[in-house]
Amino acid sequence: MQQIAMIFSLPLLTMTLPAILAINLIVGFGVFDAQARDTWPTPPINPDRSAQISGPLQGGTADHGKFPELKGPFATGSDVTKACLGCHTETGQHFMKNIHWTWSYVNPDTGQQLGKRYLINNFCTNSRGNEGMCAQCHAGYGWKDEQFDFTDETKIDCLVCHETTGNYYKTPNSAGNAACSVMFEGKPPLDLAAAARSVDLPQRANCGTCHFYGGGGDNVKHGDLSSALKEPPRTLDVHMGVDGLNFACTACHVTDQHVWAGSRYQVISKDKQGTGQPGLRPDVATCESCHGLAPHPVNSLTNFKLNDHVQSVACQTCHIPKIARGGVATIVDWDWRTAGKTRDGEGYHEEGYIQGNGVHRYTYKSIKGDFTYDENMVPEYAWFDGQMLYTTIDTEFDPNAEFIEINGFSGSRDDPDSRIWPFKRMHTWQPYDKGRGTLVYASLWGEDETAFWGNYDMGAAIAKGMADFGLDYSGEFGFIETLSWWPITHMVAPKENALDCRDCHQPKNSRLASVEGIYLPGRDHNDLLNILGTLLVGGTLAGIIIHALIRIFSPKGAHH
Amino acid sequence: MAMHRVKIFSLFERFWHWAQMILILVLLMTGFGVHGFHDLMSFGTAVTLHTSAAVTLLLLWAFSVFWLFTTRSWRHFIPTWQGMWGVMRYYAYGIFKGERHPYRKAYWRKHNPLQALAYLMLKIVLFPAIWITGLLYLFYFAWHNLPGAPLWLNGIAQVHTAAAFMILAFVLIHVYLLTTGHSFREHVMPMVTGFDEVDLSPEEEAYLRKDQPGDIR
Numbered sequence: 001m002q003q004i005a006m007i008f009s010l011p012l013l014t015m016t017l018p019a020i021l022a023i024n025l026i027v028g029f030g031v032f033d034a035q036a037r038d039t040w041p042t043p044p045i046n047p048d049r050s051a052q053i054s055g056p057l058q059g060g061t062a063d064h065g066k067f068p069e070l071k072g073p074f075a076t077g078s079d080v081t082k083a084c085l086g087c088h089t090e091t092g093q094h095f096m097k098n099i100h101w102t103w104s105y106v107n108p109d110t111g112q113q114l115g116k117r118y119l120i121n122n123f124c125t126n127s128r129g130n131e132g133m134c135a136q137c138h139a140g141y142g143w144k145d146e147q148f149d150f151t152d153e154t155k156i157d158c159l160v161c162h163e164t165t166g167n168y169y170k171t172p173n174s175a176g177n178a179a180c181s182v183m184f185e186g187k188p189p190l191d192l193a194a195a196a197r198s199v200d201l202p203q204r205a206n207c208g209t210c211h212f213y214g215g216g217g218d219n220v221k222h223g224d225l226s227s228a229l230k231e232p233p234r235t236l237d238v239h240m241g242v243d244g245l246n247f248a249c250t251a252c253h254v255t256d257q258h259v260w261a262g263s264r265y266q267v268i269s270k271d272k273q274g275t276g277q278p279g280l281r282p283d284v285a286t287c288e289s290c291h292g293l294a295p296h297p298v299n300s301l302t303n304f305k306l307n308d309h310v311q312s313v314a315c316q317t318c319h320i321p322k323i324a325r326g327g328v329a330t331i332v333d334w335d336w337r338t339a340g341k342t343r344d345g346e347g348y349h350e351e352g353y354i355q356g357n358g359v360h361r362y363t364y365k366s367i368k369g370d371f372t373y374d375e376n377m378v379p380e381y382a383w384f385d386g387q388m389l390y391t392t393i394d395t396e397f398d399p400n401a402e403f404i405e406i407n408g409f410s411g412s413r414d415d416p417d418s419r420i421w422p423f424k425r426m427h428t429w430q431p432y433d434k435g436r437g438t439l440v441y442a443s444l445w446g447e448d449e450t451a452f453w454g455n456y457d458m459g460a461a462i463a464k465g466m467a468d469f470g471l472d473y474s475g476e477f478g479f480i481e482t483l484s485w486w487p488i489t490h491m492v493a494p495k496e497n498a499l500d501c502r503d504c505h506q507p508k509n510s511r512l513a514s515v516e517g518i519y520l521p522g523r524d525h526n527d528l529l530n531i532l533g534t535l536l537v538g539g540t541l542a543g544i545i546i547h548a549l550i551r552i553f554s555p556k557g558a559h560h
Numbered sequence: 561m562a563m564h565r566v567k568i569f570s571l572f573e574r575f576w577h578w579a580q581m582i583l584i585l586v587l588l589m590t591g592f593g594v595h596g597f598h599d600l601m602s603f604g605t606a607v608t609l610h611t612s613a614a615v616t617l618l619l620l621w622a623f624s625v626f627w628l629f630t631t632r633s634w635r636h637f638i639p640t641w642q643g644m645w646g647v648m649r650y651y652a653y654g655i656f657k658g659e660r661h662p663y664r665k666a667y668w669r670k671h672n673p674l675q676a677l678a679y680l681m682l683k684i685v686l687f688p689a690i691w692i693t694g695l696l697y698l699f700y701f702a703w704h705n706l707p708g709a710p711l712w713l714n715g716i717a718q719v720h721t722a723a724a725f726m727i728l729a730f731v732l733i734h735v736y737l738l739t740t741g742h743s744f745r746e747h748v749m750p751m752v753t754g755f756d757e758v759d760l761s762p763e764e765e766a767y768l769r770k771d772q773p774g775d776i777r
Contacts, residue, residue: 301608308701413710501603507596519714522596522603526718533725540729544736551740554656 052248054201065197072193077141077157077170080196084158092153094257100139101156103127105265112390114265120393122406122428122482123215123334124368126441129465132174133445137210144173160209161202163195168209176445177454179347180367204240205230207249216368217361219328223377223424224490228326228357236326238494252285261285267487269314269386269411270419287315312518314419317381318499319492323424324375326491327357333372334428337479340456341366347456367444367453369429379422379488381512383411388485391439393471399437403427403481406439413517420515424486431458433466435474439482441465564765566758567775568665569751573633576624577751583617584731586610591724614694621687636671637680644673655740665758682730686723693720 064070069083085092099105104115116134120126127134135143140155142148149155159168171184212218212227219226234241239251253260262285271288287295293310296303309318324330342348347366353373354360364370389408391397397404411418433440443464444452452461459477466473504512505522512520569577586609592598593606601609628634646662651674654662663672671679693716696703700713738747750756755777760768768776 301611302604305607311701311704416705501607502599505594505596505603506599518710519717521594521717524714524717525595525721529718529721529725533722536725536729537732540732544732548736548739550656554658 052201052203052246052251054248054250060200064199067197070193070196070199072196074192074196077159077192078154080192081141081154081156081158083196084199085153091258092156094259095139095156096150096153097257098259100161102150103138107265109266112392114390114392118392119390120406120439120441121215121221122426122430122484123221123331124444125336125430125439126393126444126465129441129443129468130445132176133172133180135173136170137214141170142173158199159192159195161206162199163206164198164200164203165191165195166205167191168195172445174445175447177447177451179454180445202248202250204248211249215331217331218359219324219330221330221426222486222488222490223323223330224320224486224488226324226326226328226330228328229490232326234494235497236491236493238492244494252289254285261289265388267384267386267388269384269421269487270417287319291315312413312419314384314421316487316489316492317420317422319495320379320422320488320490321493321497321499321503322376323379323422323488323491324377325493327355327375328359329353329355329361329373329375330377330424331371332374332377332424332426333370334368334426334430335370336428336430336458337369338364339367339369340452340458342456347454366456377424378511380425380485381420381422381515382409383413383415383418383515383517384409384421384423384487385411385415385418387411391482393439393441395439396437399432399434399478399480403483404432404439406482406484408483409485409487420512422488424488426484426486428482428484429479430482431462431477432480433462433474434476434478436472440473440477441469441471443468562760562765563757564760565755565777566760566768567754567772568756568758569754570631571754572624572627574751574754576620576627579620580617583613583620584727586613587617588724588728588731595721595724611698614691614698618691618695621691637676637683639677639680640673642673644677647672647674651740661740665756678730682727686726686730689719690723690727693717693723 067087069086070080074080074083081092095101099115102115103117104113106113106115116127118128124130124134131138131148132144139157139160140148141157142155157170160170167188168190169187171187172181175181208225208227208230211222211225212229213220214225215221219228228236229240231242232240234244239245239247245251250260253262255261268284268286271284271286272293273284274288274293275290288310294307295310295315296306298304298307349362349366350364351360352363353371355373356375361373362371363373387410389405389410391404391406391408411421431440431442432438440462442452442458442461443450444461448464449455450457450460450464452458455461459475462477463473463475499511502522504510505520507523507525510520510523512523590601590606590610590613593601594603594610628637643663650659650662661672696716697713697720700709703709704713706712738744760776765776
């Protein structure tokens with residue numbers, strides 16, 4: 001019997017065990033990737049570094065510089081648009097469906113009216129009533145009040161997205177107070193014809209004209225969209241890097257008849273489709289749209305485990321380790337309470353922050369108040385199902401609340417659509433209607449006596465801002481703390497700079513310290529069990545030492 | 561009855577013991593690293609080594625169960641109270657007086673009663689506790705969508721951790737006891753060479769001399 005067992009088991013064992021160990025070790029060598037990672041360059045897939053990759057549309061068949069229609073001269077932007085529409089006959093109707101034109105979005109699930117045209121934020125608060133200034137970033141010409149004709153396709157601004165001279169700009173649609181309008185004096189005249197002949201697929205700089213400067217300055221709003229992305233190194237953004245893939249924004253935000261993939265209002269926080277069928281273009285701008293649902297090559301235990309993480313952790317959480325990288329800071333705190341101070345009756349501003357790229361930033365402006373900046377900052381992390389919950393002008397809230405979330409969000413471990421996502425947290429003290437417990441529209445930009453930017457009377461600015469849209473105002477305003485949450489999704493670092501496991505899996509200072517609903521190895525433990533275990537092991541050691549000492553020093557210690 | 565040097569630990573047993581020792585040390589080391597008790601290696605390394613060592617140890621155990629039952633060696637682990645009191649009294653008292661260890665190894669029974677009980681408990685309580693919870697933990701990806709999964713994982717992780725503490729305590733006592741009775745070296749050598757001093761009955765001696773002459777010196 002014994003012999004039979006030995007005959008069977010020993011050769012089997014001697015062959016199998018080392019093999020298993022070897023397989024495990026080879027598989028396990030994935031862990032040493034960490035050291036080898038620096039030697040992983042992502043080669044440029046586009047040898048012509050001057051050309052950004054714009055999604056599925058490649059290699060145009062027309063040189064717009066040769067079109068007689070675009071020779072000019074053009075008196076206005078609308079004249080250029082008419083020339084564009086002469087060939088692109090359906091584009092106007094397509095374009096007018098997208099939110100760059102409508103600034104309006106109705107949540108299909110809740111029916112709630114959203115969109116820049118209506119919402120309040122905790123930066124410059126409201127565009128409504130301030131279109132003369134805010135609509136510089138509307139993809140059209142001349143929106144300064146409610147009279148704007150949203151059905152006039154000749155008012156579409158084609159150039160802002162498609163011109164590539166880099167000299168194109170728009171000034172406010174109305175003059176504003178003299179104190180503010182000086183900002184736009186002395187701008188060089190536009191060569192619309194040159195801009196028209198330069199049209200091409202949108203470049204990062206085109207989208208950046210508005211999306212990098214929202215909220216009144218470079219990277220002010222998002223934290224992950226700044227002028228640093230115009231010509232970023234691969235280390236700042238692995239997709240957009242000029243020494244890497246050199247993607248334009250439209251490589252991911254693909255368009256279908258001038259409607260873009262990727263939504264601010266209803267985010268897909270867990271893509272369950274992945275890359276879809278061959279030949280089918282992904283219609284959402286998620287990481288999974290290109291990288292699939294198991295993005296890490298399954299060649300090590302570590303990668304197998306990482307793919308497992310995709311279920312509950314957004315790609316962004318590990319692959320965007322910091323916000324506001326690349327030398328451009330973002331605003332994290334804005335205090336409207338201090339706005340309106342003047343010197344000798346005039347507004348003024350102070351510089352007090354020098355950001356990574358050496359540029360000085362304003363820390364106080366009479367028209368806006370005090371700002372606090374941050375860069376290379378660690379995001380906040382939370383379960384996110386993609387649904388933002390907006391506090392609109394109609395929402396009544398309890399003014400005694402600690403703070404108001406202008407755009408809260410939902411999500412939990414129990415929700416199969418939720419994942420842990422990184423956010424920029426924006427904190428603001430901003431005006432509200434003390435009597436009614438609602439946010440307010442304030443008239444900031446304008447030529448009249450009530451516009452805050454010039455006259456510095458918040459009470460009058462709110463009264464005007466509310467009255468213009470027939471909204472009730474109690475007449476008494478105060479300041480309330482508000483938060484807004486900005487899901488972070490850009491400035492994806494190269495994989496060698498992604499978070500390390502230990503950044504989350506550690507008992508102290510875990511990035512996910514505040515995230516609930518999960519058991520996170522390394523972060524979580526039972527204190528009582530740890531104490532009892534330590535006592536058991538420590539007690540055993542102590543017992544051994546005492547036992548040994550008694551043996552050594554006992555009188556008849558014959559050291560048996 | 562007479563003392564002889566007899567091969568009591570077969571090659572497999574010795575391989576089993578030492579492979580198990582290495583794997584358990586790796587598991588303790590990496591496991592407490594994953595748990596957050598130390599930072600001697602990266603989390604990814606700790607998880608990979610822990611998983612690899614665990615899978616290897618489970619296979620080793622599968623072989624050892626096969627071996628134990630086909631060779632009937634499982635009998636060595638049957639608990640008994642016979643002689644237990646003497647052994648316990650020895651460790652608590654007699655050892656300090658320089659008394660002789662009361663247990664004599666027999667060919668059919670190479671563990672003293674306390675050892676047999678301790679190893680049995682290890683085999684039927686601690687080890688199953690740790691590998692069952694470990695496998696559930698390892699395969700969490702397969703059941704993480706069941707209701708209450710995070711709470712269950714929490715419980716499983718705690719049983720796993722508790723078992724690890726107890727195994728560590730066992731290892732400490734196990735190594736310490738090698739210093740008692742005889743010298744440390746005398747205790748370790750049988751697990752290296754396979755040979756130890758055993759009290760043989762004349763029948764056992766006759767059998768060994770005739771059928772397994774290589775196992776007796």
